[in-house]
Structure formats: structure tokens, C-alpha cells
Amino acid sequence: MKDSTERFSSRVENYVRYRPGYPQEIVELLKKECGLTSESIIADIAFGTGLFTRLLLDNGNRVFGIEPNQKMRLAGEAFLAGYPRFTSVVGTAEATTLPAHSLDLVTAAQAAHWFECAPARREFQRILKPGASLALIWNERRPQADAFAREYENLVVKYGPDYQQVRHQGVQRSAEALFASNSYRVKEFATRQQFDYPALEGRLLSSSYSPLPDHPNYQPMLEQLQRIFHTHQIQGCVAFHYDTRVYFGRLQ
DSSP: OOOGGGTTGGGHHHHHHHSOOOOTHHHHHHHHHHOOOTTOEEEEETOTTSTTHHHHHHTTOEEEEEOOOHHHHHHHHHHTTTOTTEEEEOOOSSOOOOOTTOEEEEEEESOGGGSOHHHHHHHHHHHEEEEEEEEEEEEEEOTTSSHHHHHHHHHHHHHOTTHHHHSTTOHHHHHHHHHTTSOOEEEEEEEEEEEOHHHHHHHHHTSTTSOOTTSTTHHHHHHHHHHHHHHHOBTTBEEEEEEEEEEEEEOO
């Protein structure tokens, strides 16, 4: 498998355009359960193209976005260019370069399953203020939501060269490893994303496991995607249904 920090280098444009955002309710949850205020200083780890980071910035927060992938980081910097309280940082979950005990909250959206959990946890404990919180967020597509979802799942299983290896690599296990002996809770939100055919194709190609144009699976995959779309579209659109899960708790 490709180095996890480089898996999305060839997919940045599709990632920016077609990946789902995150519900505003997450911010309200962090306010209620993690002490988030507009004055909180946050590190958003592996901030990528900035989809989740923007929610924090819209709340008025000072946010340090940590991102090891240059192409993703540049896209995120462009997306968040209008936010003066955002600082982009070259770093990783395991080595953020941030000062010790300087943060009120650490977040990671759609990323923590790529982390080396033990060193990342030690780094988060180092940079967080005593008693501060960690929040891990994932949008998880429901593979059995309806007939379209089931056929789409069969498609990525069939044509994704390493889909079985990377399909969130055990979100629950990653959360447990990062919190370790610290207690945490989980909150779930239902979200939905709608696509016409070009957007559906872009969403598929934004995934790290989808074959690239020079792979023999690429063209057969797109032909099957078109068939699935035309079978299930309603008024020219299909939808993904997600469970957005937030794992949150204090790191002692």
C-alpha cells in the first residue's frame, strides 16, 4: 500500500469538489461536551482540503491545520485563504511541530485511521493543555442503505485494488487506540449527499482505493458505474447516505 500521506496526491481536484462536508451539529456538540468556545485554540490534524476546518474557523477559532501532503495542503490553503485565524503547518499526527500544552482541542476528520496511533496519541497529549479534549470525526457511507448503495459497494469491492484493506481500516479500532485508557463517547448524525452522474464519477475517483486511468480496472469500473447510475437515478440524481460519527473525550 502507498504511504498514507501520499495516497490522495493524484485525487485532490476530485476530493475538493465531491467529498461531503460535515454537519454544523458537530460544532454544537463540541461546545456542549468539549468546552469549545470561539476563543479555543485548535489543531485540526490532516486537515486536507479544509472541509471540516472551515466549520471551526466559522466558529471564530484560531486553527492550526496540520497536513503532510503538499498537494492537499495547497488546496486547503486556497480553500481557507479568507480566514486570517488559520495557519497551515507542514507536519503529521505523530509530529505536529506545535508547542507543548498550547491547545484547547485536537480534531481529526476523515483521517485518524491513517495515523500511527501510539505515537500520535503521545503527540496529542504533548500539545494539548491538561484536561483538554480530542475529537475524531468520520463520514461513513452506508453500504446497505438501498439498492443503489448495495450495487455501488459491490462495484468498489470488485474494482478497488485495495478497497478491502483501506475501507476505514477499522474506525472503531483507531478511536480505541488513540484514546487508549481514556474514556470517550460517540455521537452520530445522519447526513446525505446527492449526485448527478459527473459528480458521482468524481466522488468515486476521489477515493484512494479507486483505480487510476492507467489501471486495467479503470474503464470497466466506469462502465459499470454508468449502468448503476442509470438504473437507480431519480430525476437525474442518486444519493449517498452517511453516518457521521464523532468520537470525543479528554486525553489525560
